[in-house]
Amino acid sequence: MTLPDHDLDAAVPAHRGDPLAEQRAMARSAAAVDRSHRGVILVSGEERLSWLHLLLTQHVAELPAGTGTEALVLDINGRVLHHMVVAHVADTVALVTEPGEVPPLLDYLQKMVFWAKVELRDATAELAVLDVVGPTTATVLAAAGLPVPQRPLDVTALPDGGFVMRMPWPGPDAAEIVVPRTAAADVLARLADGGARPAGTIAFEAMRVESGQPRLHLDTDDRTIPHEVGWIGSAVHLTKGCYRGQETVARVANLGRPPRMRVLLLLDSGDEQLPVPGDPVLRDGRPVGRVGSVVVHHELGPVASALVKRSTPVDAELVAGEDERAAPARIDPDSLPVDTGAVPPGRAAQIRGGLR
Template sequence: MTTSPAPLTPAEPAAVPRSVLLGRHGAVEGEGADAGVAAHYGDPMREQRLLAEGLAVVDLSHRGVVRIAGPDRLTWLHSMTTQELTGLAPRTSRESLVLSPKGHVEHALHLVDDGEALWVTVEPGTAPALVAWLASMRFMLRVEVTDVTDDWAVLGEPIGAESVDGEPLAWVDAWPALVGDTVAYGPVEGHAGEGRAWRELLVPRGDLEAAVGDRPLAGTWAAEALRVSAWRPRLGAETDHRTIPHEVDWLRTAVHLHKGCYRGQETIARVHNLGRPPRRLVFLHLDGSGHVLPEAGSPVEVGGREVGRLTSVARHHEDGPVALAVVKRSVPEDAEFLVDGIAGTQIVVVRG
């Protein structure tokens, strides 16, 4: 079982469409950030194995979809976000972040261009806030920003290849590769996410059933378990209002270190060049002898002292109960964690 991430901001996220695939036999709707789609279809472990084997697909139609048209779209978004986007070729995926002026993560953008428009998928319920902010930054540039969530849906596929002509447009997750001029705060070789193939397929919402076809469906519990086991941060789960990208190793896929100025760049450069992130992401193997797992948001303790919080929890089909947590950088790498009375052995993902 996976605990859904908390809202991205103190404001309530917008309502999300309820998927037609919840009508499938055995579908159990998710909760929290993953409401509106199925958490599972009756057999979460089997679904997870099928997904890991590359056979199943995941309904992610609760994700927001934004379309940015106009000849200035790439240079405009490049100037405001963390990744190099100028000259982005059609059907080439990128991940970029919107930061606050102080460098805190506000939005995570999954981007792919079709040659005429840039398509962006975002966390459920956050598209209206993103569109409103982008609209306020348009000025006199030739761009048009539209929230198309009601008309377009997302399917998650265990495929690592970019889409080609004749296929629906897709965003490919590069995690844990280093994309562009950047750096890793976790391991480069031997990363737990190596070999993980994942992409988000964009399909008209009315064609969702046809896009799934006869492939088995896996729920978000299965997808989240594989994400956690790959140490992959998720906005609203591993992040809070003060998260900077270094703390969760997000520079590796989403931040270009030597591009032009953008909001929050000063924090990115200062922490990278002179300082250390105040917190770090850790992966936990939890004691699975009990039947109940701790909830996301639970305090993480070392020696009776609170040092952080649990961010995501899942049951992995091979590794059992696993979790991600964000803890103080000063916590020793060999410390034993305790979460709601459950012991956790840490694997350090981000090093200070």
């Protein structure tokens, strides 16, 4: 079986010898991953929170120091442009982004400064991002001499710069560690000595896909709105306003469901090539969606996240990919968005008013 390309992660190790064993370590104990190709923007200044609050989809105006969240930047039509992990450390907010995303994101942010009392800095060259994934994450952090934030999204500053942030994904427990780039190799060695198996991005991505966490550019396209991929709540606050694209977010939340939904596809690909992100998902030869992240999971086998039309039946016989990459696929019912059956508030108001 041909493993999928990891072009976004080409700058760091894809594996450390055995991607499936590395996944099992993430599921049963812990593994450490070099993700130092990710970008970091630092935002300081006395108005950093109130200014970011006007630009991001998440409520950060009163984000306490020592905590974090996730956030998006949308275009005027509510489509996703940027995703970031946000950490408020002392008097600075760190925005951790996808590889290559710093230049366009920083350009946008700088254009929005105007007279705000904020300072922006690209810290990618000086800070490296590492991750620990697995149920023994806390034990590994402590053994490596690193702080152990108690709850998901808690953040603890490091004395020499950087921070440790407890993460709710990918897996039963995780932590993101941002350290001076000159110290990254030493920290990885200490994590290994503390019981974390060295791992690569293939294993990390498999755990991310299993956890249902979307990734920009792989699980999104130029039409993606946050509701389609599950970023409402974790990265979008529905009751705050004052950000670009808010009208679309509110309209979809209040009047109906998004046109597409993110699901997990179980692939029957045998020893064939796997689909790649952007390939079509077909039903009876007609497109009903697009393939996102594609991984080989240590228990589920080859799987793919996908954006499909919300009307696609859960038991539909699908094909993911095309040509030599085409593979029979079916939707994992456990991956379907939770439907409470409640009528969206805007639609309920229309019904009360006699509209159909």
